Amino acid sequence: MTEPRIYGAETPSHPGRLFIVEGVDGSGKSTQLTLLAQWLRSEGYPVVFSEWNSSPIVKATTSRGKRRRLLTPLTFSLIHATDFSDRVEREIIPSLKAGAIVLADRYVYTAFARDVVRGVPPRWVRSLYRFAVVPTQAFYFRVPLEVALKRILSGRPKLKLYEAGMDLELHTDIQESYKLFQARILVEYERLVDEYGLSVMDATKPVEVQQKMLRRAIKPHLKGLRKGKYSYAEV
Amino acid sequence: MPKFESYGDGIPGLAPEDLTGWLIVIEGTDGVGRTTHVNLLRAHLERLGYAVAETGFTRSDLASRGIRRAKQGNTLGSNAFNLFYATDFADRLEHQIVPALRAGFVMLTDRYIYSLLARAIVRGADPEWIKQVYSFALKPDAVYYLRIGVEELVPRVLLNGGFDYWESGMDLPMGADLYESFMNYQSRVIAELDRVAREYEFDTIDATRQVDDVADYLSKNVAELLERSGRSGETRLLGDLGD
Numbered sequence: 391m392t393e394p395r396i397y398g399a400e401t402p403s404h405p406g407r408l409f410i411v412e413g414v415d416g417s418g419k420s421t422q423l424t425l426l427a428q429w430l431r432s433e434g435y436p437v438v439f440s441e442w443n444s445s446p447i448v449k450a451t452t453s454r455g456k457r458r459r460l461l462t463p464l465t466f467s468l469i470h471a472t473d474f475s476d477r478v479e480r481e482i483i484p485s486l487k488a489g490a491i492v493l494a495d496r497y498v499y500t501a502f503a504r505d506v507v508r509g510v511p512p513r514w515v516r517s518l519y520r521f522a523v524v525p526t527q528a529f530y531f532r533v534p535l536e537v538a539l540k541r542i543l544s545g546r547p548k549l550k551l552y553e554a555g556m557d558l559e560l561h562t563d564i565q566e567s568y569k570l571f572q573a574r575i576l577v578e579y580e581r582l583v584d585e586y587g588l589s590v591m592d593a594t595k596p597v598e599v600q601q602k603m604l605r606r607a608i609k610p611h612l613k614g615l616r617k618g619k620y621s622y623a624e625v
Numbered sequence: 626m627p628k629f630e631s632y633g634d635g636i637p638g639l640a641p642e643d644l645t646g647w648l649i650v651i652e653g654t655d656g657v658g659r660t661t662h663v664n665l666l667r668a669h670l671e672r673l674g675y676a677v678a679e680t681g682f683t684r685s686d687l688a689s690r691g692i693r694r695a696k697q698g699n700t701l702g703s704n705a706f707n708l709f710y711a712t713d714f715a716d717r718l719e720h721q722i723v724p725a726l727r728a729g730f731v732m733l734t735d736r737y738i739y740s741l742l743a744r745a746i747v748r749g750a751d752p753e754w755i756k757q758v759y760s761f762a763l764k765p766d767a768v769y770y771l772r773i774g775v776e777e778l779v780p781r782v783l784l785n786g787g788f789d790y791w792e793s794g795m796d797l798p799m800g801a802d803l804y805e806s807f808m809n810y811q812s813r814v815i816a817e818l819d820r821v822a823r824e825y826e827f828d829t830i831d832a833t834r835q836v837d838d839v840a841d842y843l844s845k846n847v848a849e850l851l852e853r854s855g856r857s858g859e860t861r862l863l864g865d866l867g868d
Contacts, residue, residue: 447701448709451691460687463637464715464761469688472708479702511634517757521704 406486407611408523410497413531414572414579415553416538417593418600422531423495425601426608430491434617438485442496445476456552463508466552470501471518482523489616498522499530499586503578507571508558526611529604530583531593535573543568629726633760636719641763646726647854648763649847650737652822653771654814655792656782657832662771662843663735669844670731675851678725681735685716696791703796707745711758714741718762726763731851738762739825743817747810748797767850769843770822771832775811782807 409426411419423439430437443452452469455461461469485492498519505515543565551557554564555571583590589607591600627641629648635641651659651666660681667677683689692709695701701709725732738759745755773781782788788803790796794810795803822829828846830839 445701445705447691447695448705450694451688451709451712454690455687458686460716460720462715462719464719465687465712468708468712468715472705472712475708476702476705479704509637511637514634514757514760517754520751520754 404483404486404523405489405616406492407526407615408482408486408492408494409608409611410494410499410525410528411531412497412499412528412579412582412588413533413593414535414538414576416541417531417533418541418597419529419531419593420495421597422529422591422600422604423493425597426604427493429601429605430493435612435615436488436490436618438481438490438492440477440481440492440494442494442500443470443473445473445480448473448476456550459551459557461552461557463505463510463557466508466557467501467505467510467515467518470505474498474501474519475521478522486523491612491615494525497525497528499528499579499582499588502582503575506578507555507574527607528586528588529591529607530579530588531591531600532579532583533593535569535576537594538576539569539572629763631761631763633757636723636761636763639719639723644723644726644763646728646730646732647851648722648726648732648734648765649850650734650739650765650768651771651843652736652739652768652818652827653832654740654773654778654811654818655789656778656785657771657773658781658836658839659735659771661836662840663733665840666843666847667733669840670733670847670851673848673851676728676730677733678721678730679733679735680717680721682710682740683713684721685713686720687716688713703748704750707741707748707750707755708758710741710744714738714759715761722763731847734765737765737768739768739818739821739827743814743821746817747794747813766854767847768822768825768827769846770818770827770829771839772819772822772829773815773832775808775815777833778811779807 411423413419427437427439443449448469452473455465455469482492482494501519502512502515506512549564549568551564554568556564556567558567558571560570561567582588591603593600627644629641629644651663653659663679667679670677683692688709692713695706695709722732722734742752742755742759746752788807793803793807795806797810799809800806830842832839
């Protein structure tokens with residue numbers, strides 16, 4: 391069992407656990423993480439959720455950059471690292487120190503995949519995130535491109551410019567651009583599976599089957615974790 | 626061979642051979658007189674006929690507001706602040722510095738990555754890591770380091786409105802009050818800048834000298850540098866008229 395530690399730096403490990411899910415849009419990873427959180431809470435574990443791109447102060451700048459199309463591959467990468475760093479310092483590490491289970495929807499691998507597709511040097515972006523805590527276990531929800539695209543595009547979503555990779559000028563049509571962009575991200579994710587030992591989940595299986603496998607995978611890591619009693623009646 | 630190169634892998638999508646201008650950096654700690662000298666130098670170079678542009682910290686279109694907001698409440702993690710500054714720098718590099726260099730301007734920058742490195746290292750960042758983060762930066766033509774000791778710095782700061790919260794490192798456990806914290810923090814920043822100055826071989830100038838002396842030195846030195854590495858003179862419109 392690996393306890394979370396910091397990439398690259400020698401730091402003491404923390405008593406909590408960190409589980410993260412990765413995958414392209416439409417892989418179903420967020421659904422799986424939500425179900426996992428509900429189960430862990432019902433078992434009495436303290437659970438903290440951490441979402442990609444959610445630090446309150448930094449988010450305003452990211453939104454401004456996207457709205458006004460100010461972001462380049464370099465600043466896109468740096469502003470997301472800033473956001474992530476804030477969450478590591480103020481959310482993830484304190485929660486792990488307190489012995490909580492931290493669940494993260496997307497993690498550094500999202501940046502490694504997206505930023506490299508945008509032309510940022512792979513070596514540079516990996517070292518940029520050296521402050522990140524290494525997860526207890528990282529799950530990659532593998533799904534064929536066509537399945538993911540069908541899940542996302544059949545809902546006729548209003549795709550955003552950077553989300554569709556329009557800044558890469560792969561295609562003038564936003565939907566076509568999105569498809570090409572996602573295809574490239576998928577290739578990068580596959581590279582990361584080996585490089586970082588991500589646990590691959592078959593995201594074409596029924597939701598409940600995947601959830602069962604996810605819980606089974608996580609269970610051995612829960613030994614020795616403190617459970618809290620949250621019933622007000624007992625206070 | 627391109628005139629400019631980065632410390633590391635470079636800026637994604639940039640062709641450095643398009644950059645023909647000059648990148649001149651004025652470094653130094655808070656309150657040492659950088660702004661004064663940037664203004665004087667700019668006026669001098671423009672008199673010689675060079676097109677001059679300038680930039681300085683937190684002046685990016687992208688991140689300046691966010692940084693200002695984050696400073697007001699001290700509501701951002703310390704490492705996140707380091708990366709926010711890096712974002713601001715990258716935005717200015719790509720949207721201010723690179724276009725100016727492409728247009729053949731002299732880009733005067735009021736501090737560069739070196740102050741940002743010192744600031745981050747004093748706040749506990751791993752020096753190797755933060756250097757790697759900034760490795761996309763272009764190597765300047767010259768760096769002039771206005772050096773001052775913390776004792777000489779104090780009267781200047783008092784004359785200019787007193788101690789600033791961030792310039793005194795009050796976000797760090799550095800001292801009981803602004804004065805104590807300022808002395809500790811600035812001593813460390815200056816020590817770090819001194820170290821960086823040796824590492825990157827800055828031209829170090831004693832900033833306790835008279836303003837005119839320092840300005841003369843900078844004017845002469847930069848003008849010589851531009852002359853030495855000059856091109857066919859397409860930016861030297863006025864100078865060629867023999868003023």
